[in-house]
Amino acid sequence: MQFKDLNIMPDIIKALEKEQYKTPTPIQKEAIPVVLGGRDLLGCAQTGTGKTAAFAIPTLQLLCGGKTPGMKQRKIKALVITPTRELALQIYESFNTYGQYTSLKSCVVFGGVSQKPQEEDLKRGVDILVATPGRLLALMDQKLISLNDLKILILDEADRMLDMGFIHDVKKIIGKTPPKKQTLFFSATMPPDIARLADTILNNPAKIVITPVSSTVDTIDQYLYYTDKSNKKNLLLHILEDNNISSVLVFMRTKHGADRLIRQLAKSNVTAQAIHGDKSQGARQRALSSFKDKTLRILLATDIAARGIDIDELTHVINFDLPDTPETYVHRIGRTGRAGLDGTAISFCDFDEKEQLKDIEKLIGKKLKEISDHPYPLKNNFPAVKTTQPRRDTGRTEKSKSHSAAQRSGTSSERTSSMPKKKYRMTADGTLKEKKSYSKSPTKRKSSR
Numbered sequence: 001m002q003f004k005d006l007n008i009m010p011d012i013i014k015a016l017e018k019e020q021y022k023t024p025t026p027i028q029k030e031a032i033p034v035v036l037g038g039r040d041l042l043g044c045a046q047t048g049t050g051k052t053a054a055f056a057i058p059t060l061q062l063l064c065g066g067k068t069p070g071m072k073q074r075k076i077k078a079l080v081i082t083p084t085r086e087l088a089l090q091i092y093e094s095f096n097t098y099g100q101y102t103s104l105k106s107c108v109v110f111g112g113v114s115q116k117p118q119e120e121d122l123k124r125g126v127d128i129l130v131a132t133p134g135r136l137l138a139l140m141d142q143k144l145i146s147l148n149d150l151k152i153l154i155l156d157e158a159d160r161m162l163d164m165g166f167i168h169d170v171k172k173i174i175g176k177t178p179p180k181k182q183t184l185f186f187s188a189t190m191p192p193d194i195a196r197l198a199d200t201i202l203n204n205p206a207k208i209v210i211t212p213v214s215s216t217v218d219t220i221d222q223y224l225y226y227t228d229k230s231n232k233k234n235l236l237l238h239i240l241e242d243n244n245i246s247s248v249l250v251f252m253r254t255k256h257g258a259d260r261l262i263r264q265l266a267k268s269n270v271t272a273q274a275i276h277g278d279k280s281q282g283a284r285q286r287a288l289s290s291f292k293d294k295t296l297r298i299l300l301a302t303d304i305a306a307r308g309i310d311i312d313e314l315t316h317v318i319n320f321d322l323p324d325t326p327e328t329y330v331h332r333i334g335r336t337g338r339a340g341l342d343g344t345a346i347s348f349c350d351f352d353e354k355e356q357l358k359d360i361e362k363l364i365g366k367k368l369k370e371i372s373d374h375p376y377p378l379k380n381n382f383p384a385v386k387t388t389q390p391r392r393d394t395g396r397t398e399k400s401k402s403h404s405a406a407q408r409s410g411t412s413s414e415r416t417s418s419m420p421k422k423k424y425r426m427t428a429d430g431t432l433k434e435k436k437s438y439s440k441s442p443t444k445r446k447s448s449r
Contacts, residue, residue, distance in 0.1 A: 006032050009061050011101040016057075019097060025050035030208045032058050035184060040205035042198050043186045049210055051186050052094045055080075055154050060099045062152065062182075063127055074105060074125030075149035081131060081173065082156045083164050085110040085281055086288065091156065092130045104128060109145075111135040112281040119144055133161065133169035140176065147177045155201075158187040158194050159327075167197065174201055188334075189327050220337035222345045224357070224368035226378035229350040232320055233264050235376045239346065240270060240298070245316050247291065250300045251332050252276075253321035258300040261320070265298070272298035303328055311335070319347040322356040326363035351381055 003016050003024055016022075024032065027045040034041050035058035045051055059078050082088050092108035099106070107126040109118045111134050118135075122144055129136075129145070139145045153174070155161070161170055185198050185205070198205075227235050236250070252258040255276035265272050273287040273296055290296035292311055303323065314336045323329050329347075336343030347368060349357050361367055 001029060003057075007036065008032070008057060009064060011064070012057055012060055012098055015098050015100050018100075021053075025054075026210045027051055027208065028054045028057070030210070031055065034206045034208070035059070035182075036061060038062075038182060040182060040202045041184045042202055042205040042207045043184070043210075044190050044208070045186075045188065045210040051156065052091055053098065055156070055184050055186065056091070056094050056098050059128070059152055059154065059184075060095065060102060060104060063104055064102050074127055076126055076129045076145065076147060077149060078128045078152040078154065079131065079147060079150055079177070080129070080154040080156060081133060081136065081161075081170060083132065083161045083166055084157075085112060085132060086275070086284065087157060088130050088132050089285075095128055095130065099128075106130065109135045109139060110281075111138075115139070133166045133173065136173060137169055140173070147173075150177050150181055152182045152184065153177055154184045154186070156186045158185060158197065159189045159191060160331075162191070162193055162197075167193070171197075188331060191327075220333055220343045220345050222333065222347070222368045224347050224349060224370045225374060226349050226370070226372070227374075227376045228378055228380050229352070231376040232348050232350070233261060235348060235374065236261075236318065236320065237265070237268055237270065238375060239318070246297065247294065247311070247314050248298050248316040248318055249291075249311075249314060249335050250298060250318045250320050251323070252300055252302055253323070255302055257321065258302060261300060270298070271296070272300055274300040276302040303332070315344060317343070317345045319345070322347060322349060322353040322360070324356065326356070326359040329360045330364065349378075351378065 001024065002022055004013055006024065006029070008016075027043060027049050031041060031043055031054035035055065041055075043051065043054065063077050080088075080091055082091060088108050088110045092106055095104075095106040104127045105125060106128040107118070107121045108130040109122075110132040115135070115138075118139070122139070136145065140147070155170065158170075161167060183202055183205075185202055187194055187198075225235060239245070240248070250261075250272070252261065252274075255274075255278050258274040258276055259278075262272050262274055273290065275284040275287050279287075287296065287299060291299040300320075317333050317336045319329070319332060323332065333343075333345035336345060347357070347360075357368070
């Protein structure tokens with residue numbers, strides 16, 4: 001089957017042919033006719049299967065059916081809610097690509113950047129709005145966005161919005177949309193909370209499940225390296241010596257870990273950049289653009305920032321840190337092996353991560369292929385010592401600590417004693433010293449002489 005067999009209008013077919021899209025993916029093949037038929041849709045398909053085109057193409061066609069109003073008379077007819085800035089930009093670009101030969105106008109709004117340019121775009125009139133929940137609610141509260149004329153509501157990556165704590169915002173937004181509308185609900189996984197949300201907002205939906213939520217793309221080779229946490233950086237450098245790795249996305253658990261690893265790689269003359277929540281939107285976009293056009297070989301990302309990364313021919317994904325939830329592993333490695341291409345996923349595992357590895361292998365239903373022949377094998381087969389932040393009072397002397405403890409545990413008779421309480425001051429180095437009292441009475445001055 002080809003796209004032209006799905007009763008897609010000529011203007012959109014022309015755009016698809018320009019992009020060399022010929023054969024629809026399974027989710028596109030099943031979803032497009034359902035959406036064109038006007039039904040609500042519940043779609044569950046793993047990352048990288050083409051969900052964006054599955055809702056963007058029919059949405060464009062449905063909105064092209066009526067008479068196109070003047071620019072400033074345009075009202076928002078379709079709304080796409082998605083969790084991250086990168087994903088919002090990706091969806092916006094897809095609408096522009098597929099709808100380049102139509103007269104429809106798209107706009108994207110998200111936080112982390114100035115609101116003013118987004119306000120100007122909205123004032124010029126918008127048919128299709130792509131938005132992250134926080135910025136959308138802010139603009140709605142300022143009366144800059146109205147959803148009274150909405151015809152199609154699309155929730156994309158609903159499971160990630162739940163993970164990021166956006167579900168309450170999403171419910172608030174849905175509450176301000178017209179009761180009569182077509183709703184499309186897409187998620188890579190279907191945990192119970194997401195299933196319950198879908199039940200409350202969908203009206204007799206068609207249900208499309210392309211692959212089990214636990215599956216991973218068959219074209220991805222998945223490898224495992226056991227190593228100590230202290231040697232992960234060295235192992236990464238060792239792997240990067242392979243010139244066949246033309247582009248690699250490295251997943252980190254924390255943004256601070258990503259920044260630290262970039263500094264460590266730089267000391268070995270290896271250039272990398274990172275995208276995470278502490279980076280400005282401009283910095284994130286520059287790093288992503290460099291990665292997409294192959295001028296940057298190594299990109300580090302946290303899970304939240306990486307969900308919107310859609311890069312053709314990404315050869316490798318490396319899990320520098322294993323994720324805490326096994327479903328996240330499926331999302332991560334789905335960045336490679338897209339559109340039927342081959343891909344490689346490599347995971348590092350230290351002793352403390354063996355439980356996460358067990359959960360991942362249970363979810364995907366197979367063992368990762370272990371690579372034991374490498375220079376940094378796991379040696380420390382015991383849990384790491386847990387480190388904690390020092391208390392702010394660590395600068396106190398033992399004497400002052402014991403004194404404070406004695407004060408706290410003193411008997412009531414001691415606390416009610418007529419003896420004056422001693423007062424203390426803290427010096428610049430954090431040491432407590434007793435405050436000396438200076439009496440101004442004449443007798444005291446006389447005795448001092």
